[in-house]
Amino acid sequence: MQYFDLKQFKKGVSLRTLKKTLRLYKYVRPYWPEFSVGMLFLFISSLAGLAFPKLLGELVDSSAKGHLMQDISRLGWLLVGVLVAQSVFSYFRIVLFVNVTEKTLAILRQTIYNHLIKLPMRFFVGRRVGELGSRISSDISMLQETFTTTIAEFIRQIIVIIGGVALLLHTSAKLTVFMLAIFPVVMLIAYFFGRYIRKFSKQVQTQVAEANTIVEETLQGILNVKAFANEFFEMNRYRQKTLQAASTGMRSGKYRGAFSSFMILGIFGAMVAVIWRGALLIATGEMQSTGELFSFIIYSGFIGGSVTGLAEVYTSIQRSMGATENLLEILDEPAEPITDSAQLSPEHYLSGQIAFDNVSFHYPSREDVRVLTDVSFTIAADQQVALVGPSGAGKSTIVSLLLRLYDPVEGAITYDGRDGVRLPLSALRAQMAVVPQDVFLFGGNIRENIGYGKPGSSEEAIIEAARKANAWEFIQRFPDGLDTIVGERGIQLSGGQRQRIAIARAVLRDPRILILDEATSALDSESERLVQDALEKLMEGRTSIVIAHRLSTVRKADKIIVLDKGQIVEEGTHQELMEMHGGLYKNLSEMQFTH
Numbered sequence: 242m243q244y245f246d247l248k249q250f251k252k253g254v255s256l257r258t259l260k261k262t263l264r265l266y267k268y269v270r271p272y273w274p275e276f277s278v279g280m281l282f283l284f285i286s287s288l289a290g291l292a293f294p295k296l297l298g299e300l301v302d303s304s305a306k307g308h309l310m311q312d313i314s315r316l317g318w319l320l321v322g323v324l325v326a327q328s329v330f331s332y333f334r335i336v337l338f339v340n341v342t343e344k345t346l347a348i349l350r351q352t353i354y355n356h357l358i359k360l361p362m363r364f365f366v367g368r369r370v371g372e373l374g375s376r377i378s379s380d381i382s383m384l385q386e387t388f389t390t391t392i393a394e395f396i397r398q399i400i401v402i403i404g405g406v407a408l409l410l411h412t413s414a415k416l417t418v419f420m421l422a423i424f425p426v427v428m429l430i431a432y433f434f435g436r437y438i439r440k441f442s443k444q445v446q447t448q449v450a451e452a453n454t455i456v457e458e459t460l461q462g463i464l465n466v467k468a469f470a471n472e473f474f475e476m477n478r479y480r481q482k483t484l485q486a487a488s489t490g491m492r493s494g495k496y497r498g499a500f501s502s503f504m505i506l507g508i509f510g511a512m513v514a515v516i517w518r519g520a521l522l523i524a525t526g527e528m529q530s531t532g533e534l535f536s537f538i539i540y541s542g543f544i545g546g547s548v549t550g551l552a553e554v555y556t557s558i559q560r561s562m563g564a565t566e567n568l569l570e571i572l573d574e575p576a577e578p579i580t581d582s583a584q585l586s587p588e589h590y591l592s593g594q595i596a597f598d599n600v601s602f603h604y605p606s607r608e609d610v611r612v613l614t615d616v617s618f619t620i621a622a623d624q625q626v627a628l629v630g631p632s633g634a635g636k637s638t639i640v641s642l643l644l645r646l647y648d649p650v651e652g653a654i655t656y657d658g659r660d661g662v663r664l665p666l667s668a669l670r671a672q673m674a675v676v677p678q679d680v681f682l683f684g685g686n687i688r689e690n691i692g693y694g695k696p697g698s699s700e701e702a703i704i705e706a707a708r709k710a711n712a713w714e715f716i717q718r719f720p721d722g723l724d725t726i727v728g729e730r731g732i733q734l735s736g737g738q739r740q741r742i743a744i745a746r747a748v749l750r751d752p753r754i755l756i757l758d759e760a761t762s763a764l765d766s767e768s769e770r771l772v773q774d775a776l777e778k779l780m781e782g783r784t785s786i787v788i789a790h791r792l793s794t795v796r797k798a799d800k801i802i803v804l805d806k807g808q809i810v811e812e813g814t815h816q817e818l819m820e821m822h823g824g825l826y827k828n829l830s831e832m833q834f835t836h
């Protein structure tokens with residue numbers, strides 16, 4: 242998927258994009274009654290607005306023709322009445338439209354997020370997630386503007402143009418024809434001019450988004466920026482991006498300025514021509530009164546304003562179509578078939594037996610690089626298996642395949658003899674737990690972070706899990722206990738503490754299959770002992786697969802699988818592998834112990 246396509250943008254409002262955009266209609270449909278009433282109000286207030294110049298013209302005439310004071314007051318009050326009606330209807334129209342928009346956008350936001358979170362891993366790798374997030378939110382605000390203002394403006398302007406022209410024709414067909422002969426030309430030029438300008442605004446948007454990505458990424462990874470003393474490097478990168486956006490913006494500003502001058506000259510020039518012509522018509526008696534010319538001019542002004550407004554509305558509609566298209570593209574990405582894992586049916590219970598059957602794999606983003614070749618192994622239920630091998634051998638990839646974050650390109654992975662592809666994804670993942678290398682803690686408190694293993698767990702269950710994970714002791718020492726805020730906004734836990742929180746999460750989940758990615762960074766020996774002890778308890782009575790970086794920790798494993806360059810090169814217990822002369826495992830382990 243290409244998330245942003247400039248070429249697409251240049252095409253403008255085509256029938257195809259319009260059709261696509263109409264798919265959004267389904268999100269507005271539930272609020273159709275409110276929307277219709279809003280529309281009705283919009284009609285009424287726009288029509289009331291149209292009556293305004295006519296009444297003004299009559300008011301001008303009535304004084305000129307020496308009407309009675311009473312008549313003049315009647316007209317004056319009528320005008321006030323029209324104004325009041327217009328403002329009341331406008332108020333309710335806006336309130337209704339905003340209500341519909343807010344409700345629609347909430348649903349749309351949820352739909353997109355619900356879909357996004359279900360997308361497969363391959364969607365997220367190779368994409369800057371920060372950029373994705375900010376683009377989605379800016380696309381949605383674009384739609385917000387469209388629903389609340391743009392659509393209403395569009396309709397109001399159309400009413401003003403059609404109604405205004407009809408009224409003008411009624412006053413003086415000759416003058417109207419004269420005016421209309423000038424206007425379409427101006428409109429047409431404005432249309433093409435506007436289209437050209439839009440190219441720039443999209444470019445600016447993209448460049449600003451790129452600059453924002455730098456901010457987001459560097460703030461998220463501020464530790465790295467500081468550790469590498471790269472502040473100046475980042476400042477420079479950001480400066481370049483913002484300057485680039487500014488220079489495109491300024492270039493676009495020149496065109497926009499020219500556009501606006503053109504509109505002033507075009508529209509007001511046309512108006513001067515009309516007044517000129519109108520004055521001549523009055524002189525020859527073809528037009529009745531100054532009042533008529535007066536309202537004619539105001540109508541022409543209204544129409545002129547609406548024509549200019551229409552060009553703006555057009556830009557805005559086009560932009561929101563681009564936004565809609567981007568959003569729909571996300572919705573069109575096929576999601577993983579994820580169901581609520583809380584409802585696990587007994588037929589999907591796993592005993593924990595796993596087999597890789599001639600599995601070959603390459604990542605979707607790098608089809609030319611084969612990461613696993615013909616990998617076959619079996620793991621019996623409740624066995625403890627260690628994956629070892631040099632960096633880049635494919636250990637983490639095996640784990641990703643086990644979790645079905647990706648599917649094998651060739652071969653199959655079976656769980657209890659059943660092909661993983663046939664098992665419901667959520668049922669499979671619900672019975673696994675991962676204790677990762679870099680433990681990610683959410684911004685909430687410790688309770689929430691442990692509870693993530695099994696949402697809805699009781700306080701007792703969480704405490705029990707923390708105890709088993711050897712974490713309760715340090716949690717208790719915090720003044721706020723389980724309520725201690727951790728992660729970005731809270732206290733920073735040590736590596737060993739984070740690991741134990743992750744273990745507690747896994748204990749709570751009580752999975753059939755446990756996956757441990759051993760931390761590469763060495764913990765101090767006390768932490769190490771606590772973590773190791775907790776892990777051993779956790780591994781009991783379930784299938785466990787450990788990605789081992791330190792070979793000292795895998796001696797007790799039932800089976801050690803040694804990988805190299807995506808292939809299994811050795812397999813056996815520690816004892817068996819140590820007896821293989823010139824074997825990779827023996828080599829690796831001798832290297833580690835002599836250092």
Ligand SMILES: Nc1ncnc2c1ncn2[C@@H]1O[C@H](COP(=O)(O)OP(=O)(O)OP(=O)(O)O)[C@@H](O)[C@H]1O
Nearest residue numbers: 366604606607612631632633634635636637638639
């Ligand atoms: N998302 C990805 N897209 C493309 N290639 C990837 C991706 N993840 C890993 N690779 C590549 O796949 C190969 C195996 O990587 P993997 O992470 O499985 O190795 P590993 O044995 O776990 O290494 P380490 O011990 O360093 O974690 C590497 O060459 C790596 O560059």
